[in-house]
Amino acid sequence: MLRIDLISPYHGGSHKAWAEGWQQSSRHNIKLHTLPDRFWKWRMHGGAITLARRFLAQNVQPDLILATDMLDLTTFLALTRRKTAGIPTAVYMHENQLTYPLPQDGRSGPMRRQLGERDHHYAFINVASMLAADRVFFNSKYHLESFFAALPNFLKHFPEHNELNALATLQQKSKMLPVGVQFGRLEGKNLAYQPNKVPLILWNQRWEYDKNPEAFFAALYAVAAAEHPFELALCGQQYGKRPSIFKEAIEKLGDQIIHVGHADLPTYRRLLWQADLTISTAHHEFFGISLLEAIYCQTFPLLPNRLSYPELLPSEFRDACLYESEDELVAKLTWALTHLNEIRKVQEMLATAVSRFDWQQISPIYDDTMRNLCQNL
Structure with a gap:
């Protein structure tokens, strides 16, 4: 059994669910070093200093250090070099600051102070941390491939000694390692549950620009104008x-909305099982935990045929569940709202299919990967 120190400077949302899910299901002893999920830029600057100090204060020496992409690993290792010089290190890329989409207006989202322009410093923290690590793990094939597609132009941005050879170095030590999901916390479906008289659509993603809520509501307005009845639950995290x-x-759809705001676990569980459909119109998705949670609870998904979404669904379901344009989304949504018996058959099969992402299935893969990493360095 390994002792693994998992360092998570921005510990909330999917980062927290990932870390704690693996910790609870792993055969290894995983120690979490965390900071709250706020002030993300300061976490990428100062988090390494605070967490290095706490790391040095402990008496136990880990077999492996696994950091998330929000840690400046180079600073952390420099400050702890007396203890960490011989310890294998890895980085888990939940996201990255190079290909994360920017808002169109420059007045919202994470880059307000740069008026919508990308701050290359944070992307360089990611790159330097990856170079310092022995292994790099990405949460999806899409994430891995899109990052390495963008990296050459990023490095060419610098005036000289731009280290283009780093591309091959990083590719050699990078691989995809999918996120596990704690589906067990969603169990407890009410056996007396009856099908909805009016179809219920669920939004359970973050309330942020990168999830493209404008296109989501445009599709709902279109089916409402065509007089296809539905109800709507708006939950998900808000920052x-x-x-x-x-x-x-909320003003326009009025009485059709049955829930607004972040839902506690019992409410969230009930809404997942109650919902008939879930929709993504996102500009950005490196994995998709919330969509997998909805699918596991037998909610029919309509997702764009891009980003990480095709990886989540078996090929036989992609024609039914993936769309290419906003017009096709409206057409498929209209069909789903008027063919509930047909989509319920797909719901059950998809729920079984995505159970492969349960931590009970994924954790042994992580455990073996980390064991091999330590043995082969």
Whole structure:
């Protein structure tokens, strides 16, 4: 059994669910070193200093250090070099600051102070941390491939000694390692549950610009104008000021909305099992935990045929569940709202298919991967 120190400077949302899910299901002893999920830029600057100090204060020497992409691993290792010089290290890339999409208006989202322009410093922290690590893991094939597609132009941005040879070095030590999901916490479906008289659509993603809520509500407005009845539940995490489209939609859809705001676990579980459909219109998705949670609870998904979504669904379901354009989304949504018996058959089969992402299935893969990493260095 390994002692693994997992370092998570921005410990919330999917980062927290991932770390704690693996910790609870792993055969290894995993120690979490965390900071709260706020002030993300300061976490990427100062988090390494705080967590290095705490790391040095412990008496136990780990067999492996696994950091998330929000840690400046180079600073952490420099400050702890007396203890960490011989310890294998790895980085897990939940996201990255090179290909994360920027808002169109420059007045919202993570780059407000740069007026919508990407701050290359944070992307370089990612690159330097990856170079310092012995292994790099990406949460999806899409994430891995899109990052390495963008990296050459990023390095060419610098005036000289731009280290283009780093591309091959990083590719050699990078691989895809999917996220596990704690589906067990969603169990407890009410056996007395009856099908909805009116189809229920669920939004369970973050209330942020990169999830493209404008296109989501545009599709709902279109089917509402065609007089296809539905109800709507709006849950999911919110950070800071919500996009203005939510206020507009809440006023416009009015009585059709049965829930607004972040849901506690019992409410969230009930809404997942109650919902008939879930929709993504996202500009950005490196994995998709919330969509997998909905699918596991037998909610029919309509997802764009891009980003990480094709990886989540077996090939036989992609024609039914993936769309190419906003017009096709409206057409498929209209079909789903009017063919509930047909989509319920797909719901059950998809729920079984995505159970492969359960931590009970994924954790042994992680455990063996980390054991091999330590043995082969």
